[in-house]
Amino acid sequence: MVVSEKTRKIVWAEAGGRCAICRGEVITPGTACDDPSVFGEEAHIVARSKGGPRSGNLDAASRHNHMNLLLLCSRHHKQIDDQPHHFTVERLREIKERHAAWVRHSLDERTAGGPRLIPDPAFPQPRVLDLITRGNPLWNMIKTSVAFEYALPDGLPDDDESLIVEFLDILRDYLDIAPELHSVRENRDAEKSLAHYIHDLAEKDFLVGAHVRHMLYVDGRGDPLAWPMLRVEVQPASHAVVTDQPGWPYADGPSEEPVGKG
Structure with missing residues (x-):
């Protein structure tokens, strides 16, 4: 018995024509003289033969x-068959279910309306901010981002507010020119400039927190565009709460809701 044509269509439709592991398209565009190249393969979760990987x-x-x-793409089909102890039946079923949910979510969002930003389901969304004490980590976030949002306290003395606003303006400027800075010297100078502001803010008892949220820009017409967004907050050290990565405060232990700006 072989896989029927109807079954193959169901598998391809549920997967959105993408590999369930890497989520890359499993068909390449055709050319003027050749048909598209197809490298998608229907992989068995429980093996089709008694001696195969994950036999049942x-x-x-x-x-x-x-x-x-x-x-799956041909690369990941071979991988799951070569590594059956890692890619167990249970793991593959979970991969299939999670990928199908991702496809449904992506299609729903793409057809829901006009241009907007939505969370990228392929990435976990950060719940806390990373504490920034050096220029290098913040510069690496800037280089991977295409958008910027910020927060700062109200009611600050004029001198403190001016320093924070100047720092945030520098961040926005660097976001614009980061793709044009290629040399090690240019990148290092940018890191030092950021570190200078971070140090000056720390001397005034302000902490800098940041993270990158992986978003998608969708307009209902083409494929979603990756839209990583940098968020930076400057807050008085007395207002900060140190947490673990899920957001639980270290000092107090778990509460009803994760909080904090780690």
Whole structure:
């Protein structure tokens, strides 16, 4: 018994024509003289033969049912068969379910309306800010971002507010020119400039926190565009709460809701 044409169509439709592991498209565009190249493969979760990786006791009909198949690129199909102890039946079922949910979510968002930013389902969204004490980590965030948002306290003395606003303006300027800075010297000078402001803010008892949120720009017409967004906050040290990565305060232990700006 082989996989039916109808079953293959179901598998490809559920996967959105993308590999369930890397989520890359498994078909390349055609050329003026050649058809598109297809390198997607329907992989069995429970093996189709008794001696295959992840062999089980399913009957023939169940083995070739769409529930037991997931779409992979040829590279990842070979990987799961070569590494059956890692890619267990349970893990592959989880990968299939998670990918199908990602496809449904992506399609729903793309058809919901006009241009907007949505969280990228392929990345976990940060819940806390990283404490920034040096220029290098912040510069690396700037280089990977295409947008910028910020927060600063109200009611500050004029001198403190001027320093923070100057720092945030420098960040915005660097975001614009970062793609044009290629040499080690240019990058190092940018890191030193950021470190100078971070140091001056620390002397006034302000902490800098930052993270990058992975967003998608969707307009309902083309494929979503990656839109990593840098968020920077400057807050008085007395207002900060040190947390672990999920957001639980270190000093007090878990509370009802994670909080903090780590």
